Amino acid sequence: MxxxxxxxxxxxxxxxxxxxxxxxxxxxxxxxxxxxxxxxxMPEALNKAPIAIVDEDRSPLSTRIVGAFYPPHFLVPTLIPQAGMDEGMDAGLFTFALNIPPDFQRDLLAGRVPTIQLNVDATRMSQAFVGSGYIQTIISDEANEFARRSRGGAAPPVDLALRARFNPSxxxxxxxxxxxxxxxxxxxxxxxxxxxxxxxxxxxxxxxxxxxxxxxxxxxxxxxxxxxxxxxxxxxxxxxxxxxxxxxxxxxxxxxxxxxxxxxxxxxxxxxxxxxxxxxxxxxxxxxxxxxxxxxxxxxxxxxxxxxxxxxxxxxxxxxxxxxxxxxxxxxxxxxxxxxxxxxxxxxxxxxxxxxxxxxxxxxxxxxxxxxx
Structure with missing residues (x-):
């Protein structure tokens, strides 16, 4: 050669x-x-996800939950009637549709375990997977704070010191x-x-x-x-x-x-x-x-x-x-x-x-x- x-x-x-x-x-x-x-x-976090809320409770707690969704993670929530939920989801207007049932606040204060329905457009995979976790955390935090009559949770029994190496941010x-x-x-x-x-x-x-x-x-x-x-x-x-x-x-x-x-x-x-x-x-x-x-x-x-x-x-x-x-x-x-x-x-x-x-x-x-x- x-x-x-x-x-x-x-x-x-x-x-x-x-x-x-x-x-x-x-x-x-x-x-x-x-x-x-x-x-x-691929977005690094949820960004401007459209969400609609059916508020059948019309209570201070439900109003508080509606106000917890705001940009940049979510668009300002659209309040719709019960009949408009399926129609909006079918038309692709919303990624998430949240239904707060009647007597939600009363059941929570009475010690019951009320259920909120969340409909997700799973065709929008990147938003659907991350957004469901966001919504669950937001509702849980707002409900717990309302029931305790104070903001901020109790100190956890174990404090986790997180150090992300090689990609700190x-x-x-x-x-x-x-x-x-x-x-x-x-x-x-x-x-x-x-x-x-x-x-x-x-x-x-x-x-x-x-x-x-x-x-x-x-x-x-x-x-x-x-x-x-x-x-x-x-x-x-x-x-x-x-x-x-x-x-x-x-x-x-x-x-x-x-x-x-x-x-x-x-x-x-x-x-x-x-x-x-x-x-x-x-x-x-x-x-x-x-x-x-x-x-x-x-x-x-x-x-x-x-x-x-x-x-x-x-x-x-x-x-x-x-x-x-x-x-x-x-x-x-x-x-x-x-x-x-x-x-x-x-x-x-x-x-x-x-x-x-x-x-x-x-x-x-x-x-x-x-x-x-």
Whole structure:
């Protein structure tokens, strides 16, 4: 294998990529606007949820409960009659509809356990799940304070001293931003390397490579390193200017160590992209294969859901996926400031997985080139 051939063929891939405006737009979007939108799309708390209240009690307590719902968590409550509850829910006007029954205050003061009906539009999942807990807490606090004739509860028997490490303000965008970067690194590395090989086949330029004094190993290496370099550069831009700059997320660990892990991860995913490109006959086929491979890599790697909550079979199978180890490495370095002494098992696993993927993809590429020759 000659380094000069790999260098010149790699530069040819970079020039070909520079002329593909659609892929350039995809790269720019994936590591800029997509990172910001993915990190901030899910609200961190309930915000301006529409709520309607049917007050059949008309008591001081029910009036107090109605007044406890106010922005920014809820919109100002809309008082509606009993007949308007189902109609408003069916029309999608309210996420929550609260029905305070008659004699609610009297039953509470008499020591009974009155019931309030809460109807929730469960199609609005982000608001429905969080908002139900908010409403239950608000009603319980107001009812308890009214029954005690004083505000403020009794001192708890145990005082819990909460110290949130690595994300003291519990900012959800910090987690979403890093996970979005990891997902886009994986996606773009598969897309760019696969598209590079399929583009050669569709444009007929792969025959030029067959008559050149280059080996399949040189061809594959020349497609891996330039695409990995482009994704790595885009990842660095995203971390420095979007994650650290625009989203104001502090990075605790060494960026050099993270980029080293990202480079090894790209070695594995770009090899996987070459393998998928040798299986697919066209870009549409490659896109379908990409969906089948990319979704499990992103959903089951531990980024969206902790691995400990998954079935043991899934945890064991996903150990052969490079994204599993890259997610662990990225979270340890960027969040917890881990060093090489902590993440070396992930680096070693990524290296072994990358070497296996590279060998399998190289064997498949040799077979494909041999059939074309």
């Amino acid at each position: 000659r380094a000069a051939n790999i260098l010149h063929l790699g530069i040819k891939e970079l020039r070909s990529l520079a002329r593909d405006s659609r892929l350039l737009i995809l790269i720019a979007y994936s590591f800029s606007l997509a990172i910001y939108v993915g990190a901030t799309a 519990l900012t959800q965008t910090w987690f979403g931003a890093v996970m979005q970067v990891i997902n886009n690194v994986t996606m773009l590395s598969l897309v760019l390397t696969g598209a590079a090989l399929i583009r050669e086949r569709e444009r007929g330029t792969v025959e030029h490579l067959l008559v050149m004094p280059v080996t399949p190993l040189e061809i594959m290496t020349s497609k891996v390193w330039p695409m990995a370099l482009v994704v790595l550069a885009a990842c660095a831009f995203s971390l420095l200017f979007i994650v650290q700059g625009l989203l104001a997320m502090p990075i605790e660990g060494s960026l050099a160590l993270f980029f080293a892990g990202a480079a090894v991860h790209l070695f594995a995913t770009t090899s996987l992209g070459i393998f998928l490109a040798t299986v697919a006959r066209s870009m549409p086929q490659f896109g379908l294969l990409l969906i089948l491979v990319l979704l499990p890599l992103q959903m089951l790697s531990g980024g969206a859901t902790p691995r400990e909550s998954m079935p043991e079979v899934v945890q064991t199978v996903m150990l052969v996926a490079p994204t599993t180890h890259f997610v662990m490495l990225a979270q340890a370095v960027l969040y917890r400031g881990a060093g090489l002494d902590v993440v070396w098992p992930q680096l070693l696993s990524l290296t072994v997985i990358g070497a296996c993927f590279f060998g399998i993809a190289l064997g498949r590429l040799r077979k494909t080139i041999g059939q074309m020759a």
